[in-house]
Every structure is written in structure tokens, then in C-alpha cells.
Amino acid sequence: MSVTxxxxxxxxxxxxxEWSLLSPMLLVFGAALAGVLIEAFAPRDLRRPMHVALTxxxxxxxFVLTVVLAxxxxxxxxxxxxxxxxxxxxxxxxxxxxxxxTILILAFVSVLLIAESSHEVSSFTPQAAAVPGSAEEREGLxxxxxxxxxxxxxxxxxxxxxxxxxxxxxLTMFIALEVLSLPLYLLCGLARRRRLLSQEAAMKYxxxxxxxxxxxxxxxxxxxxxAGSVRLSAIATAAQSGLASSTLLYAGIALxxxxxxxxxxxxxxxxxxxxxxxxSPTPITALMASCTLVSAFGALLRVFYVAFGQLTWxxxxxxxxxxxxxxxxxxxxxxxxxxxxxxxxxxSIAQAGYILTGVIAANAAGLSGSLFYLAAYGFATIGxxxxxxxxRDRAGEAAHMSGWAGLGKRSPLVAGVFALFLIAFAGIxxxxxxxxxxxxxxxxxxxxxxxxxxxGVISSAILAFPYVRVIxxxxxxxxxxxxxxxxxxxxxxxxxxxxxxxxxxxxxIIPEPxxxxxxxxxxxxxxx
Amino acid sequence: MSLYxxxxxxxxxxxxxxxxxxxxxxxxxxxxxxxxxxEAYECGIEPTKQTVGIRFxxxxxxxxxxxxxxDIEIIFLYPWAVYFDKLGVFGLVEMVTFIATVLVxxxxxxxxxGLEWD
Numbered sequence: 001m002s003v004t005x006x007x008x009x010x011x012x013x014x015x016x017x018e019w020s021l022l023s024p025m026l027l028v029f030g031a032a033l034a035g036v037l038i039e040a041f042a043p044r045d046l047r048r049p050m051h052v053a054l055t056x057x058x059x060x061x062x063f064v065l066t067v068v069l070a071x072x073x074x075x076x077x078x079x080x081x082x083x084x085x086x087x088x089x090x091x092x093x094x095x096x097x098x099x100x101x102t103i104l105i106l107a108f109v110s111v112l113l114i115a116e117s118s119h120e121v122s123s124f125t126p127q128a129a130a131v132p133g134s135a136e137e138r139e140g141l142x143x144x145x146x147x148x149x150x151x152x153x154x155x156x157x158x159x160x161x162x163x164x165x166x167x168x169x170x171l172t173m174f175i176a177l178e179v180l181s182l183p184l185y186l187l188c189g190l191a192r193r194r195r196l197l198s199q200e201a202a203m204k205y206x207x208x209x210x211x212x213x214x215x216x217x218x219x220x221x222x223x224x225x226x227a228g229s230v231r232l233s234a235i236a237t238a239a240q241s242g243l244a245s246s247t248l249l250y251a252g253i254a255l256x257x258x259x260x261x262x263x264x265x266x267x268x269x270x271x272x273x274x275x276x277x278x279x280s281p282t283p284i285t286a287l288m289a290s291c292t293l294v295s296a297f298g299a300l301l302r303v304f305y306v307a308f309g310q311l312t313w314x315x316x317x318x319x320x321x322x323x324x325x326x327x328x329x330x331x332x333x334x335x336x337x338x339x340x341x342x343x344x345x346x347x348s349i350a351q352a353g354y355i356l357t358g359v360i361a362a363n364a365a366g367l368s369g370s371l372f373y374l375a376a377y378g379f380a381t382i383g384x385x386x387x388x389x390x391x392r393d394r395a396g397e398a399a400h401m402s403g404w405a406g407l408g409k410r411s412p413l414v415a416g417v418f419a420l421f422l423i424a425f426a427g428i429x430x431x432x433x434x435x436x437x438x439x440x441x442x443x444x445x446x447x448x449x450x451x452x453x454x455x456g457v458i459s460s461a462i463l464a465f466p467y468v469r470v471i472x473x474x475x476x477x478x479x480x481x482x483x484x485x486x487x488x489x490x491x492x493x494x495x496x497x498x499x500x501x502x503x504x505x506x507x508x509i510i511p512e513p514x515x516x517x518x519x520x521x522x523x524x525x526x527x528x
Numbered sequence: 529m530s531l532y533x534x535x536x537x538x539x540x541x542x543x544x545x546x547x548x549x550x551x552x553x554x555x556x557x558x559x560x561x562x563x564x565x566x567e568a569y570e571c572g573i574e575p576t577k578q579t580v581g582i583r584f585x586x587x588x589x590x591x592x593x594x595x596x597x598x599d600i601e602i603i604f605l606y607p608w609a610v611y612f613d614k615l616g617v618f619g620l621v622e623m624v625t626f627i628a629t630v631l632v633x634x635x636x637x638x639x640x641x642g643l644e645w646d
Contacts, residue, residue: 036632
């Protein structure tokens with residue numbers, strides 16, 4: 001029908017795109033394309049400096065554009081929460097701009113880690129196509145090759161992460177999900193050391209990620225069948241009128257929820273997290289643990305607050321169960337870990353559970369608490385993984401905890417900063433972690449979820465145990481004779497650690513500016 | 529509901545036919561086993577033993593990937609070409625942007641030797 005209408009019309013009206021509202025994302029995607037061109041045409045030894053300048057410059061530029069957008073009064077005119085752009089597919093509102101700005105800063109710090117190049121510390125394989133342990137691999141190592149494709153891939157992933165929480169309809173959200181996931185699958189397999197482990201991680205992440213994408217897509221199909229539209233607001237309207245079969249709606253919520261909770265890494269969809277975090281190159285782990293988590297929670301918040309906002313009573317029980325299991329499983333299994341990266345992975349699972357309590361609150365306080373928590377946790381986790389890249393023995397990063405014994409005696413500064421991050425994860429006062437937990441738990445109590453908060457506090461207490469054990473190991477045990485050493489980082493890693501530590505301390509002592517910014521961002525929830 | 533009855537009938541018929549064929553074949557057919565019949569079927573060629581750790585060239589897969597990229601491009605180009613005059617300047621700009629984006633990927637493959645066979 002629509003085809004014949006189009007044929008008889010003399011011209012088809014061009015859709016209106018608000019380019020300026022999309023400018024941060026367009027800048028990142030444009031820079032990613034330019035990065036591919038650098039890869040194609042620039043001489044080999046110029047590629048890395050050009051990529052670093054382009055990647056860091058575009059992320060900083062996109063951050064500035066986001067801030068300019070947030071300051072623009074016309075978007076929020078007449079008390080609106082925001083506007084819908086690009087024929088209704090992208091929502092530009094305060095929470096989204098807050099999330100995007102967070103992602104851009106965290107991506108900037110992660111790229112600093114990725115850009116670390118001193119021969120001792122670079123984390124990426126010289127030739128991904130060479131069989132691990134083969135002559136080709138050795139040849140590449142000796143020739144000093146490196147995969148500079150890492151930079152455009154990172155930019156594509158970050159572009160997807162910016163679009164994911166902004167997507168106002170489910171199809172755009174699915175495309176953003178794929179754009180952010182596909183480069184990450186590749187990046188996971190590029191570790192320089194322990195390459196088989198890295199390739200295994202990439203394979204597992206890819207297979208499980210493909211499953212979760214398929215489930216997400218199935219959920220979209222159900223919701224389209226229910227509402228006759230993939231637009232989030234249309235689904236909300238259809239749910240409110242309650243005319244169609246609610247079986248489709250509940251199936252859709254469940255399937256979509258599984259897809260989103262997988263990306264967040266909530267139990268029972270957490271199986272990929274420890275393996276992938278352990279096997280990936282550590283800078284990529286830092287990128288995933290911070291930016292991907294923020295982006296996935298942004299999308300989760302938007303879907304559950306906008307599309308299913310009227311159905312809070314229907315999805316809450318399931319989300320309660322997921323949050324409880326996530327907090328408990330994450331913290332209990334963390335106790336048994338002997339690998340630093342796996343410990344941080346289980347810690348990340350437990351933290352996802354704490355943020356879920358903010359999601360369950362389903363009010364402005366829950367949203368603002370989640371926003372603050374995500375920013376605070378993102379900085380601390382990048383800093384922690386940056387420290388992991390510095391503690392090395394002859395085989396590369398000394399990921400096994402036994403190597404960390406007595407680190408505080410040999411390198412008190414590095415061990416002290418790592419202890420700071422662990423204390424922040426545990427939520428001890430005067431660190432950003434405490435304020436984050438306080439914000440989400442207070443919102444959960446306001447939302448009537450007191451039991452959930454009690455379980456959250458118990459889980460935090462359990463989770464403090466493995467952290468304290470690492471601190472005791474670093475400061476109160478004798479260093480091993482042939483133990484790992486802390487390498488001298490170049491300015492990149494040093495800056496990343498410094499930013500992470502500074503943010504953790506500042507957000508711990510004077511959280512008020514960011515807290516009020518987050519609550520301002522969340523005050524009117526998402527645009528519909 | 530009656531709309532679905534023919535589909536249901538067809539499904540039952542198809543299932544019954546499959547079961548009947550297999551059962552009838554296994555009862556009435558002669559059974560003369562030999563070595564070739566017990567091997568995995570590989571389009572009539574003798575199956576090759578797969579040795580672990582040996583690499584075999586996958587050059588064709590690069591060509592196949594490139595083909596998919598241009599195949600998708602054509603899918604978008606056809607409807608645009610049909611309605612070229614009605615879509616106007618906006619359609620032209622969008623299509624040029626799209627082709628330029630694909631061209632970037634193509635330039636990368638070309639410069640990195642993805643089109644060289646040996």
C-alpha cells in the first residue's frame with residue numbers, strides 16, 4: 001500500500017535530521033572511519049601517533065559537544081525532559097547526555113591505557129593471524145609490529161556505546177548493540193601474552209554474545225507483535241491500554257531483559273564475564289568493565305523506565321530475584337579467586353547487582369543513584385586494571401595473586417593506589433564507592449526495597465573479605481624471591497592511574513557536585 | 529481457527545510421510561553394509577582426515593566477505609535507483625555517504641593486500 005502511495009506522489013518528502021543533536025556520535029563514527037583510512041594509507045611508523053591523536057582528540061571533541069548539547073536550552077524548553085531526534089529513533093535527554101559524557105571520559109582514559117606502547121608494557125599481539133607459538137609470531141615480535149587497527153575498532157565500539165543508551169526504538173537499540181559488540185569480540189582476542197587464553201575468551205564472548213543478541217531480537221519481535229511498533233513510547237502506550245494479549249508483552253519483557261542483563265553481566269547471565277575479563281588484553285578489559293557497563297545500564301534503564309515504566313509491578317519481582325542472586329553469587333565466588341583479573345570480574349558482577357537495586361527503585365532517585373554509581377565505579381575499575389598492567393614478571397602480567405605478595409614493601413605507591421581502588425569497590429567511607437552505594441541503596445529504600453538493601457549490605461561485607469585479603473597480602477607478607485616487579489609506566493598509563501585515583505578520592509570526599517548533577521540529570525527521567 | 533486447519537493437516541501429513549518412508553525403508557530395504565557406507569558422507573568424495581594443527585588456506589573467505597559487503601550495497605542501491613528522481617537531493621547525499629563509507633572498508637582491504645590471490 002505504502003509503495004503505491006509513494007509512486008503516485010511527485011516527490012518523497014525528505015526526513016528531517018537534527019544533525020547537531022547527533023553530533024557527538026557522528027564525530028566518533030567519523031573519526032573511526034578516518035582511522036580506517038589512516039590504516040589503509042599512512043606509512044607504518046606514522047600510524048600509531050596519528051591514531052592516538054585522532055582517537056583521543058575525537059573523544060575529547062565529542063565530550064565537549066555533549067556538554068554543549070546539555071547546556072543548550074532549546075532542547076529542554078518549556079520543562080521538557082528532552083527531545084526525540086532522527087525521525088524518532090534517538091532520544092536526546094538529560095540522563096542520556098550524562099551517560100554519554102560518562103562513557104566518553106571513561107573511553108578517553110581507557111584509550112590512554114590502550115595507547116601504552118613502551119615495549120615492555122604494550123598489551124596487543126604483533127600479528128593476530130599468526131598461530132600462537134609459531135615462527136610467524138616470533139618474526140612479528142622481532143620486527144616490532146603492532147596492530148594499530150585497535151584504535152578504529154575502539155572508536156566503533158565507543159560509537160555503538162553512545163548510541164545504545166540513546167536509542168529510542170528497539171531496532172536502533174539492536175543495531176547499536178551489534179556495533180558496540182562486534183569490535184569488542186575482536187579486541188578480546190588480541191592479547192600479546194597468553195594468546196590461547198585470549199582467543200578462547202574472544203570465542204566464548206562471541207558465542208554467548210551471539211546467543212544473547214538472538215534472544216534480544218526475539219524479544220523485539222514479541223514486543224512488535226504486541227504493540228505494533230518498536231518505538232519505546234508506543235510500547236508503553238500499548239501496555240497502558242492493555243488491549244492486546246499480555247502473554248506477548250511478558251515474553252517480550254523477559255527476552256529483552258535477558259539480552260540486556262547479559263551485557264550488564266547479571267547472574268544468571270554472568271558466565272562470560274570472568275573468562276572474558278581474564279583472557280582479554282587488560283586495557284580492553286578496562287574498556288569493557290567501565291564503558292560497556294555504563295552503556296548497557298543506560299539502555300537497561302531507558303527500556304525499563306520508558307517502555308515498561310507502567311509495568312513496574314510486573315517486572316519488579318523478577319528483577320528482585322536477579323539482583324539478589326547477582327549480589328550474592330558475585331561476592332561469594334569472589335572469595336575463592338586466585339587471579340586478580342578474575343577477582344575484579346566477580347567484583348564487577350556484584351557491583352552490577354548493587355546498581356540493579358537502583359534500577360529496581362524505578363524513580364528519579366534510583367536513576368540518579370545509578371548514574372552516579374556508574375561514573376564512580378567506572379573510574380575506579382579503569383584505575384585498578386591499569387595497575388594490573390604494571391605488575392609484571394617475565395611471562396607478562398603477574399595475574400596470579402601469589403605474585404602480589406609483599407608488593408607494598410617494594411612499590412608502596414602502586415600497592416597503595418591499588419588498595420585505594422579495592423577500598424572504593426568495598427564501599428568504605430571517604431571513597432567514591434561508598435557514596436555510590438549510599439545513593440543507590442537510599443533510592444531503593446525510598447522505592448520500598450528494604451530487604452534488597454539489607455542483602456546488598458551483607459553482600460558488600462562478604463565482598464570486602466577478598467579485597468582485604470589482597471591488601472593484607474600486599475602489605476603484610478614477605479615478597480617472593482623471584483616475584484614480579486612493577487614496571488615504570490609511560491605517561492599514558494601514569495595519567496590513567498592518576499585520573500582513576502583522583503576521581504575516586506574526589507568523588508569520595510566532595511561528591512556533592514556530581515551527585516547534584518546526576519540528580520538534575522535524572523529529575524525528569526527519560527524523554528518519551 | 530479453521531484457517532489453520534489445512535496447515536495443521538499438511539504438517540501431520542508431512543510428518544507421517546517422513547515416518548512412513550523411514551520405517552518402510554528400514555523394513556523392506558536390503559541391508560548390505562560395507563566400509564564406504566559407514567563413513568561420513570561428503571558429497572561423494574572420500575572424506576579427508578582432519579589433522580589437528582595443520583593450517584589450510586582460507587583465501588576464498590576474504591573474497592566471500594567482500595562479496596557480501598557489495599551485495600548489501602546493491603540491495604540499497606536498487607530501490608534508490610528506481611526512485612532516484614523522487615528521492616531528490618536528500619536521497620543522493622545519503623547514498624553518496626553510504627557508498628563512501630563502504631569505499632573506506634574497500635580501500636582498507638585493497639591496501640592491506642586482501643585482493644591479492646598469492
